[in-house]
Amino acid sequence: MSGSAAPLLSVRNASKQFGTFKALDGVNLSVERGQRIVVCGPSGSGKSTLIRCINGLETLQGGTVVIDGVALSQDRASLIRLRRDVGMVFQHFNLFPHLSVLENCVLAPMKVRGENRPEAEARAMEFLAKVHIAEQAHKLPAQLSGGQQQRVAIARALCMRPKIMLFDEPTSSLDPEMVGEVLDTMVALALDGMTMIVVTHEMGFARQVADQVVFMDRGEIIEEAAPADFFANPTHERTRNFLGRLL
Ligand code: ADP
Ligand code: MG
Numbered sequence: 601m602s603g604s605a606a607p608l609l610s611v612r613n614a615s616k617q618f619g620t621f622k623a624l625d626g627v628n629l630s631v632e633r634g635q636r637i638v639v640c641g642p643s644g645s646g647k648s649t650l651i652r653c654i655n656g657l658e659t660l661q662g663g664t665v666v667i668d669g670v671a672l673s674q675d676r677a678s679l680i681r682l683r684r685d686v687g688m689v690f691q692h693f694n695l696f697p698h699l700s701v702l703e704n705c706v707l708a709p710m711k712v713r714g715e716n717r718p719e720a721e722a723r724a725m726e727f728l729a730k731v732h733i734a735e736q737a738h739k740l741p742a743q744l745s746g747g748q749q750q751r752v753a754i755a756r757a758l759c760m761r762p763k764i765m766l767f768d769e770p771t772s773s774l775d776p777e778m779v780g781e782v783l784d785t786m787v788a789l790a791l792d793g794m795t796m797i798v799v800t801h802e803m804g805f806a807r808q809v810a811d812q813v814v815f816m817d818r819g820e821i822i823e824e825a826a827p828a829d830f831f832a833n834p835t836h837e838r839t840r841n842f843l844g845r846l847l
Pocket of ligand 1: 641643644645647648649650
């Protein structure tokens, strides 16, 4: 049932245990096309586990993930489709260290999307220009600053033309002076209409671009609201405590 009426992403009653520990406990999340969701919550609350289950790096024990009308499963066709449709940006960039910036960007489009080299390179240069890094295309990742590497990671994900982009604390390992350039890139992407789920504690970013802020604690979504409400009138004690600690 693929169509514009259904949400682009739907997570239903998702649960995930590590041993007896419930990392996700009945999580429900719906993301419409073009919607931007910011996920926050204390360390260990399940944010990364949720993101990793949505992009197939972890498997759920209960519940479902449906992306653009197709239920996520472990068969090869489903995972290939997932790699095309879902872009991922990690805290630690995860660029291939032995490949140039350009090679990092063309690898998956050529392997997974079957693009030929000239078209993959042309598109990669477009996205590298968008994140203001085209002139570094032939350098190795280690020759770039952390902020530049993270912008390459964003460009690399965009080269797959994903339907949704997932970010897991994309600025948490950056020096403070580099956080702004990465957030600016993400704001530009949001203004372009990209559907995004962003795990971050950058509440300025949440206020600026999020349609919805989701607060997780102990594997559950405790509260979700538009940013204005979320910051002005947090309903739950745990949300208030968390926001209090951020300030
Ligand atoms: P967050 O991203 O919100 O900090 P995580 O989703 O990374 O939290 O982790 C949630 C909980 O699940 C933590 O207590 C963590 O230790 C545990 N956890 C995550 N991944 C694993 C794993 N592969 N094996 C065992 N425990 C894990
Ligand atoms: Mg995490």
